[in-house]
Amino acid sequence: MVNPLYLIAVFLAGAFLVPFVDKADRRISLGIFYLALAASVGLSLARLMQADFTAMTESQVFTAGFGAPLSIALGFGFKEAILLSFVNIMGLLAGLYLAKRLARESVQSISLLLLLLLGANGLILTRDIFNGFVFLEILSIATYALIGLKSSKNAMAAGFKYMLAGGLASSFFLIGIAFAYRYTGTLNIDTWINMGVLMSPGYRIALYLIIMAIVIELKPFPANGWALDVYQSAHSGIAAVISTINTGALLFFFYKLLPLLPAEFMPLLAGAGLISFFFSNLVALRQKNAGRLLGYSSTAQTGLIIFVLTGLSGFNLSQSSILMIAAGLFVTNFFAKSGLFWLAGLIKKETTKSWSVLSKNSLLLALFGIFILALTGFPPFPSFFAKVELVRALAGNGAWVSLSALLAGSLLEAVYLLRWLGFAVKKNEEDALIETMPIPKLVSLMFGTVLMILVSLLITTKVYHLSSGMMYPLMAFLAFMIIDFLPMKTKGFIAIGLIAYWGWMFFWGKLLGIGSLFGIILIGGSLVQIFGFMHYKDNKAGLFPLLVMLIFSLGNLLQACTKLEFFLTWEFMTLSSYLLILRGKHAQKAALTYILFSLSGAYLILTGLVLSPSFYHKIPVYLLSDMIQMGLPAAIFLGIGFLIKLGALGVHIWLPESYTEAEDEFTSIMSSVLSKAGVFGLLIVLIMAKDALVANGLITGALGWLGALTAFFGALMAVFQEDVKKLLAYSSMSQLGYIIMGFALMSHLGWVSGLYLAFNHLFFKALIFMAITGVILRTGTRNMYEMGGLIKKMPISFISVLMGIIAVSGVPPLSGFGSKWFIYTSLIEQGHYFQAGLAFFASAIAFLYLYRLIHTVFLGQAKPAQKDVKEAPIWLIIPQAVFIMVIMGISMFPNYITKPISSAVSGFITKPDWLSWTGYNITLASPVLHGNWNGNLVMMVTMGVFGIPLVWLLLVNARVQKVKQFNIVFAAERPDKPWTTHFAHNMFAHYKKALGWLITPKITEFWNNVTEWTHSIAATLSYIYTGNGQTYLLHIFMYVLVIFIIGGVR
Amino acid sequence: MIKYLLIALVLIGMGWLFLPLATEYFTPTQLNNLAANYVYGSAADLNMPNAVTSVVVTYRGLDTLGEVTVLFLATAGVGFFLKRKNSIKSKRRHGSEILKSGADLLAPLIILFGIYIFTHGHLTPGGGFPGGVVLASAFLLLLMAQEHFTFSHSVIQFTESLSGIAYVFIGLAGLLLLGLNHFLDPRWLNLGQWGKLFSAGAVPLIYSFIGLKVGSEMSGMLDSLQSDGGDE
Amino acid sequence: MSFATKLMLSFLSLGVITIWGLTLNGIVAKIFARVQGRLGPPFWQPFIDIIKNNAKRTTVSHGIMFYLGPVFRIAGGIGTYMFIPAVLGSVMFSNYSVSGDVFLVMYFIFFGQLGMALGAGEGGHPYSAIGVARGLAQMTAFEVPFALSVISLAVQYHTLNITEIVMAQQGSILNWTLFTNPLAVIAAMIAMLGMTMYNPFSVVIAPQETPIGPPTEYSASFLGLLATNRGIFNAAKLVLFMNLYFGGATNIISMLVKTFAIYMFSVFVGVAFPRFKTEDSIRFFLKVPALLGALAIVVWLI
Amino acid sequence: MIILIHGLMLIIIGIWAMLTRKNLIRIIIGFAIVDTGINLVLVAIGYIKGKTAPIINDAVSTAQGAAAGMQAVDKVVDPVPSALVLTAIVIGLAVTALMLAYAIRMHKTGRSLNIDDFEEQKW
Amino acid sequence: MIETILTIVLAIISLMAAVYAVLTKKTLNAIIASGIISLLASIMFLLVSAPDVAMTEAAIGSGLTTVVFLYALKHIKDRRSTHDD
Secondary structure (H helix, E strand, O other): OOOHHHHHHHHHHHHHHHHHHHOOOHHHHHHHHHHHHHHHHHHHHHHHHOOOOOOHHHHEEEEOOOOOOOOOEEEOOHHHHHHHHHHHHHHHHHHHHOHHHHHHOOOHHHHHHHHHHHHHHHHHHEOEHHHHHHHHHHHHHHHHHHHOOOOOHHHHHHHHHHHHHHHHHHHHHHHHHHHHHHHHOOOEHHHHHHHOOOOOHHHHHHHHHHHHHHHHHOOOOOOOHHHHHHHHHOOHHHHHHHHHHHHHHHHHHHHHHHHHOOOOHHHHHHHHHHHHHHHHHHHHOOOOEHHHHHHHHHHHHHHHHHHHHHHHHHOOOOHHHHHHHHHHHHHHHHHHHHHHHHHHHHHOOOEOHHHHHHHHOHHHHHHHHHHHHHHHOOOOOHHHHHHHHHHHHHHHOOOHHHHHHHHHHHHHHHHHHHHHHHHHHOOOOOOOOOOOOOHHHHHHHHHHHHHHHHHHHHHHHHHOOOOHHHHHHHHHHHHHHHOOOOOHHHHHHHHHHHHHHHHHHHOOOOOOOHHHHHHHHHHHHHHHHHHHHHHOOOOOOOHHHHHHHHHHHHHHHHHOOOHHHHHHHHHHHHHHHHHHHHOOOOOHHHHHHHHHHHHHHHHHHHHHHHHOOOOOOOOOHHHHOOOOOOOHHHHHHHHHHHHHHHOOOOOOOHHHHHHHHOOHHHHHHHHHHHHHHHHHHHHHHHHHOHHHHHHHOHHHHHHHHHHHHHHHHHHHHHHOOOEHHHHHHHHHHHHHHHHHHHHHOOOHHHHHHHHHHHHHHHHHHHHHHHHHHHHHHHHOOOEHHHOOOHHHOOHHHHHHHHHHHHHHHOOOOOHHHHHHHHHHHHHHHOOOHHHHHHHHHHHHHHHHHHHHHHHHHHOOOOOHHHOOOOOOOHHHHHHHHHHHHHHHHHHHOOHHHHHHHHHHHOOOOOOOOOEEEEOOEEEEEOOOOEEEEEHHHHHHHHHHHHHHHHHHHHHHOOOEEEOOOOOOOEOOEOOOOHHHHOOOOOOOHHHHHHHHHHHOOHHHHHHHHHHHHHHHHHHHHHOOOOOOHHHHHHHHHHHHHHHHHHHOOO | OHHHHHHHHHHHHHHHHHHHHHHOOOOOOOOOHHHHHHHHHHHHOOOOOEHHHHHHHHHOHHHHHHHHHHHHHHHHHHHHHHOOOOOOOOOOOOOOHHHHHHHHHHHHHHHHHHHHHHHOOOOOOOOHHHHHHHHHHHHHHHHHHOOOOOOOHHHHHHHHHHHHHHHHHHHHHHHHHHOOOOEOOHHHOOOOOOOOOOOOOOHHHHHHHHHHHHHHHHHHHHHHHHOOOOOO | OOHHHHHHHHHHHHHHHHHHHHHHHHHHHHHHHHHOOOOOOOOOHHHHHHHHHHHOOOEEEOOHHHHHHHHHHHHHHHHHHHOOOOOOOOOHHHOOHHHEOHHHHHHHHHHHHHHHHHHHHHOOOHHHHHHHHHHHHHHHHHHHHHHHHHHHHHHHHOOOOHHHHHHHOOOOHHHOHHHHOHHHHHHHHHHHHHHHOOOOOHHHHHHHHOOOOHHHHOOHHHHHHHHHHHHHHHHHHHHHHHHHHOOOOOOHHHHHHHHHHHHHHHHHHHHHOOOOOHHHHHHHHHHHHHHHHHHHHHHHHO | OHHHHHHHHHHHHHHHHHHHOOEHHHHHHHHHHHHHHHHHHHHHHHOOOOOEOOEOOOOHHHOOOHHHHHHHHOOEOOHHHHHHHHHHHHHHHHHHHHHHHHHHHHHHHHOOOEHHHOOOOOO | OHHHHHHHHHHHHHHHHHHHHHHOOOHHHHHHHHHHHHHHHHHHHHHOOOHHHHHHHHHHHHHHHHHHHHHHHHHHHHHHHHHOO
């Protein structure tokens, strides 16, 4: 066994030696410094490699040749070894980061850094409370001194405040130790633990003082003003050390002391941790200074870990799984936070907004993104798994208050972190390139990042045993990152080939029932649309990795067998789609809204998954769904989560914005494919909660009305849009409303209609979006009134849109009518007459926006600005052609799609006898409703009645004379300005007069108010941080006393 | 106003928090188990009359190592703050003639006394820390008395570094010579005769290095403090 | 029955309805003229117009969609008719109604309108777009009472199949929907006023009344097709209403009489009322008739 | 007992100074007083009435080793608090010195010793 | 008995010194008062049979700490006189 004392000796000898040899040359002292750091890393890793980790006591080392209570014992077990490896590696990286600074500073700084590490190492190793105090002091004093590395007034003030707080904490600690010794007669933690908890009030106060001292050192809200100042003004290298090494050592010490405490302390500490987590994140919302923001985030994370360590003890959870959760959170924060501090030091920008300089440096931007996403808790980073497990523990034990605080806090955290990411992505012309990039700093950053990713992957595969298939999205992402330098078309074909192969190998013929349907939608639908991206000449860096990751995760939704796999994949999907939206030129705000709603949805889904019965089987989720039935609460959580993804009314705010601002080709995928993931989820929930939902009825009723209202308001809002993408976005929302309506019926016909519409929506919406993408590409605008008369320039796009709108509106003979027919008949059949009425109204309104779409863009007067517009590139035409063919096909031969859907649905709800197919005729002969639809015959008749007049016209009208654009008579003159004669802007003004009152943005207002209120609460709360050191002291005292009184420790 | 009210409340609250500690107090009549073991072991195992020293240097030697480190840290910190580059010596006031000659006379005596204190730490009260401070006080005296007294930084640093390293190595010697659990075990040297200067194993050696280290650290700290912080 | 026979019979049926539709238009024009104190054209005037228009040799086109607009229009008219069984029990007049139910008809009505709107749109004349915008807006509104009324029928008759609806109304005049479900009929008839675009809901065609706009853009055989369609389309809608609300027809005579009567209803209302603004007509449709339609459903639920 | 209470009172007085004085040096003095108080408390805890210092006299110790230890156990006070206090005193000095160094630097950069003048970072 | 009385007297003096240190206007006096507190404390340590602690407290607590305080004060005074206003 590696003796931990070597670690101590290495640091000490290094620290003592350095000032001495420095007389000769600074290079020697730096050499010793790095040697010591490397040795410490080696020692801790060597310990980690040893396999003799057995019981706790057996990995203890004593000093002075005496046994435990007499001498000081050091524990160097598995936990210590891991933590020390991290801490010492971080020490090395921090030393590297500070290399330049240390070469310039006086020699003491080198010793100080070594001793800081000594303190941290000792604090982690020691099993003696007073020895812990000594190492704590070493750690703190070294930190205090190193804060002085930056000699600005603010850094000084911050350091002093830190000293006051730290000094106070050590005073509490010492008093506590004194009395604890008085009651127990020992200082050894293990002996002490074995003694059990004494019942004397004095003893409890002593324990309370000890634990509060550590808690204060861990910077809990609101007694942490001093810490924030330090994070804000200390040298970024030191701030990184404080937030990683110091916090890590203290947390571990805190963890060591926990067994000493009486059980009543636990909820107190847990509450304190959770409050710290939630409120730090809340106050951080309005923080503009990057360093301080990181400080808030740091304290929040620490609070959460405190909560995990203490709050879960009451539940039926093994100690190791609690530790695993804490470790997951810690490790992520450890690397990501240090990375962020280092980045801050590298780019030297104070406000978060000015981080837009990163947009010019893709490497740093990528690192920044990784850190932010890791902190937010996205897979594959350990914090993701930790949060999943945490939610599982909380929800599984009905700790609803804690759970909501946790999730709300996480959401707030996501707000400010991702907003920051948005700032960084935003291109700002004024920003200069970051020129000076010291190699050591960069090396630390890179190495830290690589390490974080490695650790993440290690945890993902070793601890959570995820099948390799589940990591395909990530692998695909990395693979495409590597080949990202290739030209677009090459990458595109590789992507198509890869996905096609993957689909063929893993999905074709292997999926059953609804799985195969969604396989076609999710994989097939996106496969075709990849062509659309290939028209770009420039090498759109980062696009394909994310796109491929998205498609793989969509496919994996169908492969997921366990709850964890499902949620992991779901988060991969959310993540990649968020980043893809963020690629849009002005998409920062929209992407933020998107990810916030998505995350809220994801949290609800997670909660719902926890509540639902476990599905640890080796069969994909969708197949299992019929075998397992979940209760209503789980179904409600899951349902709301998926409805957010669908953009149902009330939570639709993200939808128009992000659809509009995302890159045009991607909007097409979002609308046609990505939204179907939500459809898939919703359907799964309905299947799995079928029994409960059918028994209740109220919920599905409400769901149906929600769908109807979504359909209606979506359509109505689409009518009044000037922005073509926004119009289509609202149209998508409306269409999804119909799907919800169909599903809510909980009948065979209803689900068939929902699924059928899902299919149709994929084809026609992708078709329209692809065509419109071409239009936007060529015209350079999204405002419809700036276009006009494009039919002559872009005839193929026109045909696509024409086909599309006929299909969307439900006009026979195209397949859109089929979906309308299914919806209405299923609604009426189930007696939802008024929903059917509202749906009818909505689909009538659809004509308004569809006409507007095609008229203002393609018809009417052409604009001179678009005189030289060409047809869309072939790459955009290819998917359109495919989709047109598909639409024509399923319109002519609807059986090929309706029958499989029906048989898939009949796996869950038996097909009623009265629904039958004869030839291409679908007959409905239910006792309450008869009806039929023969798509094939309708097509034939329509072609006939269309063909005959056409032939006639061609015969009698042989010599038709083409006329120019302005050959019309308007107000008794020939117009010559297209914009006066193109009726486009505010086209439905009269409609607005009649029904505009319905779309006053009440919901948007509501969400704005929520945002505003949160921000003003944050502002009010932040006023406790007056900046005065004495006030902070007062806070600490009050914090200690208030918890004392609330907890009734006496 | 509210602030003062709060402060008053905090003070009362702290008193209230401490109250049980005082009221529950009773003077014990017997040593607890651990202390008894220490006192017994001091004589039986370590051959050391001063039980406090045996606790400080041997049983809880790691604490003391840490303590020395803390002091080193403080010195380094103070030096780091106050002796930035291009520090200029501030003018010191002349010490009076009496002080000068007194200092010249006393300083060696004081140093000798200091050495006595830390070498006899295992026998009598005192030890490395007071001894070191006494050494530093001689230095202080010289500093005050003589205008141009500059104690060589190299000497201070040399002593400081070397004694520190020596301390660590003595500790390691225990580890290497006696085994895994014997860091800072003084028994690798002969325990010697009861009550003699060279007894109790390496304890006098350790305490001497502690004394030297504390003395040089304190001197260094005083030196940094008296020098002007160096204006930028 | 062979495909060819059916085709022949459908052509015959179409011929009958075309002639009847054009005649009705002629009669109505005459009535309007008389009410307004004019002599008016003869009732065969539409026929003359059509022949004349088709005989013209020159015309202008603004582009392919402009060209196809009238084709869409008349295809919509013919198609609508083709999907409705005009006379119960008659093979000839059953057309291709097996293709679908009443929803198919309701949606196919849009086919022609949409195509026409697109064709007119390509003409580049702002008034066509304005007219379309108004027409569509008004359409969304009158569809609501109409749809509710049809749903009410579905509740009442348990079917969406037109033939079945007609059959359910046989036996006595009291079995007509007009008497069994008067609320639905009122709602639907008001909706029909909007559909036919006579007063008070004629603001849609207002842009066409000035001597510019689509009618002047379209000339010759285009106009001929449009005029033919006016006959067919009107008649088709009348037949639909007859089937749904007035007991249908068991023979061709009753079909002619009933459609004439229904047409006259809208004409007389049109003559008697002034014109609504678009937003007013929207509000109107969404208030009284929609409420009546809803009531019709509620009544049948109870 | 008296020393224990005295120590606790000193701690509270020190806290009072830390919370009310505006001058940095005075705050540090408050801190030093708290330290002294803690030391008193610690030593008081180790005291056993009527016992001597934990130094085994020559008188008892002529017999080597174990016997002397056995006898001494009943006669001396607890050496552990003393050992702890030794450490605490040194650490207290270290912290005080560093605080003072901070104060000096702050006075240099901020031209003030008033803690209220160092409130630039807040919220 | 005599020890108890002595302890009480010392304690009272020490508390008075502490209050004085808090309340006095002059920083120098406060420093000296705190030195006195330490000195009194070291006497008390002697009274409770802790000579090691007493020596250390006398040397470090009351001696060195006070010196360090005084140096710091001198620094600040120097600066005031040079830079001041």
